[in-house]
Amino acid sequence: MAANFKVQASFGTLAGRVKEAISTKATLPGNVSFGIKGGDTLRIAEQLDVAISARYGENLARSPREPLRGNFKLKFPGRDICYYRKVSGGYVNQKISRLWRVQPRCSVTGKDVEMMDSEHQDAVELKNAASFEQIATEGGFISICGFGSLLSERSARFTFPELQNFRVGILHGFRRVFAHVAPVFLERGIANVETKEMSSLSVEPFPGESIVVTVFEISESEVPAFIEREHEFRFLAITVHSLEGEISAHKALLLDSLLGKVICARYSDEEYRRDRCSGDEEYNKRYGRYNIQRIWRDDIFPCRTYLRHCVLAAKNLNQAAYDSFLDHTFLGDRTTSIRQYLAQDENIMLEEPPLALRERYGG
Template sequence: MIVLSVSVSLSLTSLPFSYALSPTTCKPRASPPRSTVSLISSRRRQDRRRSIEAVSRDIHGSDLLELEDESDFEKLLSSDNRISIAGFGSLLSERSARSTFPDLENFRIAKLQGFRRVFAHSAPIFFELGIANPETKEISSLSVEPCEGESLVVTVFEIKSSEIPAFIQRELEFRFLAVVPETMEGKPYTNSAVLCGRYSDEEFFQIRCKGNKEIYFQHYGRFNIEKIWRDDILPCRLYLRHCVLAAKNLGDEAYNNFLDHTFLGDRKTTIREYLSSTGSGIMEEEPPEALKSRYGG
């Protein structure tokens, strides 16, 4: 968790929360209660889980385990003290992945069963870089969520255990899941990988921000974002272009999978459909010079 010292006064009196995670056309897999380890007391954890029970039951599949703190991540370490990361958006690009994890190893493509990609996440980084467009609602980055029958082509690579704390802080608004990718031939990996899944506004505020509006302000409020997880926003144009190009660079299977298994927030419109209609022209737009390396595919 983070501790921030700020002197900013918030005008937010309440934060709207979203509980709708999956449409009726895509049923999350049923799940028994999961077993996790946390540094917080069992009583506090039980109270917290009761308050988010409705959210959690829709997000966890029977083979999913949420990583709640650094000690959970450490359980996934390999014998050489590294942990696997699954990339589904910008991390489909090895260049992007190496800009964040310079010492990553074994970058490769894989399959992940039972998930879909959705543009339903307000991303503050796009506001910081000046590439978000609030007027058109083109402010979204990607997350993934369980969806029975779906299959994603992702990337997998290993990072050092020393990079785990920075990874957690950088992806703080996501739910960290331990998943088991497969080779492109369908053989399950020996080691689990960390996947950044859809979280919820309530959990982010109560758990990651500790119910503190000043902490929330530092992450989102200063960009006038009062709701993170939304179904009515559209992809940030440069980010979408970057992800499509990154997938294309991985080969036809990854490219077509991205176009046909990535959805807008309505969970109906695929990116292939979006780029041929409302989003036409996005792939012809060049990033600003300063961002060409970061968002060049």
């Protein structure tokens, strides 16, 4: 039997839930097409093996330990960047699991698979304090990347008083999104549960997007404290570029912080409960007492005080950062930009924070 096949694939998320569907159809003897859609834990190589085997018999079956291999073509939408990398199906599984949820469309053709991959090849998930050592400098410093309130050096110093080398950079392959509930807003009385204006900011991979960020260094000794403080987030080590296009010297931990609000990247409720919480008791201690049953969701809106703070931080940094925040930050629907959202409600930028929080939330 011929092993020719073609795959069309796209990856995404719907209402924060991973959806997977596989469809197969034979076109000609020895030639089969697959349509694959999936998200969080999609395993392309395994599913292709299963589908091909079911259609053509055991002679094409592969061991799960011997995944499909091929040339993977990387192409950035909207950019003239393209290169090939010879990798295994296992590598693809690892990348999709690591980058979760959002991947570009791809086409896979022939026995030597050709696939469009993501543009954030160097993203590494940091699961605990010990794993942060891989991005520490010899002097014991960690590079931090801010994209919301940390666009303001003054705001950053509220959380990291001893930070060093505050500077501006650009991060490719990610976008900002207001899509999770922040307990700190409930604690401080600035969340509006009735109107659902209680979301904080995170980032998520998205091909073709770029955001202006800030980068600075903190002591490695500070890592355990802010991991505990920012318990619900996924920590990623990524590569930040200068605005002139040069790669920065150090990888940076992707995060945004407001009152210690560390955000490296979007997590999921399932992963958070499974990997971060030792049981219901811990979850209830952190969220249940506020009657929060879901953290990561697309039906909420930005906390007004926090949104104003972030917009002012971006505006005070420079024009590029301001435009980047307005046009590359989205509501949970992933469609409405912050520029569009503010045009619908101009009062957000006119509302002063509570007096006790005015300095910290002042942009």
